[in-house]
Amino acid sequence: MATPVKVHGPPMSTAVSRVLACLLEKNVDFQLISVNMAKGEHKKPEFLKIQPFGQVPAFEDGGVSLFESRAICRYICEKYADKGNKGLYGTNPLAKASIEQWLEAEGQSFSPPSSVLVFQLAFAPRMKIKQDQVVIKQNEEKLSRVLDIYDKRLGETRFLAGDEFTLADLSHLPNTQYLVGVSGRGELFTSRKNVGRWWNEISSRDSWKKVVDMQKKSA
């Protein structure tokens, strides 16, 4: 029987891998459907029907069609609340409020500079695009300031939203994996004691190891 949950996009996409990590944490079966981005499949009318901005991932679960990785993750956590990691999106309103706060911090403060760095350091070379050193330096400075705040926070709590691993931490995995693993800018994270400890913990989770494996296999 075909599973109703479908994720459209390549595992090496940071946004796609965010959704994959969430599905694996929640033990939800899914089908990964490839999108040939090199051939511009994501800009074609067929794909634009399920993602009007022409980006990956697109997501389907039976009759529900969604996009935007963080919205997809929230949906997965709500719909499959009783499966897998039950505390991923909080089990009470106060826990949820804290998770939402740090999920927004990821989206608004961490993601902008780290996404630029991931593109410049990990993807541009592969795509034979020239790196912009000024842009790299500016965004390293921005990210450093954000990570200073994270280091203080992670000295007070084990994970960002509290003492349990949540969606807020998970959301950071994709970009950080590239920066620590591939780009040689790992010391931004590892030189900060609490951030380094946090990164080791969250990246060692089975669900994330599976995602990294999927990325390697599809490369």
Add this chain to the structure above:
Amino acid sequence: MAAIRLHGTPYSTAVARVLTTLYEKELEFEFVEIDMKAGEHKKESFLSINPFGQIPGFEDGDLKLFESRAITKYIAQEYADKGTQFKCGDSKTAAIIGVWMEVEAHQFDPVASKLTWELALKPRYGLATDTAIVEENEAKLAKVLDVYESRLAQSKYLGCGCFTLADLHHLPCIHYLLGTQAKKLFDSRPHVSAWVDAITARPAWSKVLALQKQQG
């Protein structure tokens, strides 16, 4: 003393997002003005509410929160039975509302904020507008609004048939942009234009504008 305290300045787009939600929900709250010029948002007492040193900071009793979109969600959830309901339909609709909230945060706001800064705010501070940035971001905003135009041809509001946080979150930047040359991008798209008219006509939004005039 009200249990709810909102720290910031009313003309900040992020603060205005929370103010609108509080008015929509008809909640009592205390507005604590932060003196940005004096760097009050970087001082320890404020950093204990928002470690990023940005406004707004929010308190409800002992709960402290930051990030305007997390705060509005909390208010909508905690005070679900008060004021505007912000929903219509079931959990499937709720998921789609969630999608368009992310669209505002990641497709609309990055571009609209840059234009707001260049066209609406820099002139107020006597700073020169960067026309290259304006041109680049007007082109980006046009593409985003093309998607909105298609969406709003099928749905009265972005998330569903009624006004939700997905629409509300746009108000502060849209208001600024309507006072600039970027207004044409909204006016030239009939469904977007009708949607803008509807959301900016809401009484709660007028209350925010009144507060901005008072303290401006």
